[in-house]
Amino acid sequence: MPEGPRGPWRPVREAFAAHGRAVVHSRWREWLPAGPGGHAVALGTAARGMLDDQDRRRLRTLPRPAARARFLASRLLLKHLVAAVSDTLPAAVCLAYEPGGRPYVAHPQAAGVEVSLSHTGDLLVAAVSRYGRIGVDVEPAGRPMRYADVGQRLCAPAEHAALAPLAEPERARALLRLWTLKEAYTKALGQGMRLAFAEFEFEAVVSRGGWRCAVSEVRGPFSPSGHLVSAVWRQHGCSVGGFGRELVEWPRRFGNNRMRADGGG
DSSP, X not given: OOOSTTOOOHHHHHHHHHHSEEEEEEEGGGTSOBOGGGTSBOOOHHHXXXXXXXXXHHHHHOOSHHHXXXXXXXHHHHHHHHHHHHTSOXXXXXXXXXXXXXXXXXXXXXXXXXXXXXXXXTEEEEEEESSSOEEEEEEETTOOOOHHHHHXXXXXXXXXXXXXXXXXXXXXXXXXXXXXXXXXXXXXXXXXXXXXXXXXXXXXXXXXXTEEEEEEEEEETTEEEEEEXXXXXXXXXXXXXXXXXXXXXXXXXXXXTTSOOOSOO
């Protein structure tokens, strides 16, 4: 867990060297100086100067100070993470965006490094991979997830069959796990929630398409009830097949136009 720009980054570099990917989490308050009383966040000139033009424009559109702070801190975390695994300077890492909003790195020294980003509350999660697409999502482990509320827009038929007989709270935990995995997968494709979750069965699509996934729980003083972190990445050496192939191979050509919006945000 990097505690701001100083890291520690050595374990991250070692994980990236060994596995070709790394997922890190941090609190956004570690990246920005606290204002009076430790509540307000001062978005200093030096920190804002690290942003690329598109991100500076986006920052100006965010009305709430906390939203601006999370946005700025998340970009600082991602730039430092990419710099750590590509042996370059954070200020030299340029973030650009596909038509669907998925970030990518535009820097020769970090060529081929794929990235993903997620946040909830105080917690930021960032991921990098050198073998292809990666997506990450984080949610509070205690987030209410009622089958009656989300089942129809989250679950494919096979998932309904597996989840319907479960008793609460086991079903709520299974729903939350499935939600984060589908979020991470569609982020890797560059679609996010623009892709209707109920239109694909996660396990079948991932196994056919040469993807792998992992779910872990993050706990600490900043997260007393825990957070679920899900990552989905393209397996090294596998060609993409099945659902989403065109979106992965030609993201800037298709953008969001291949999928209808489902109203999920």
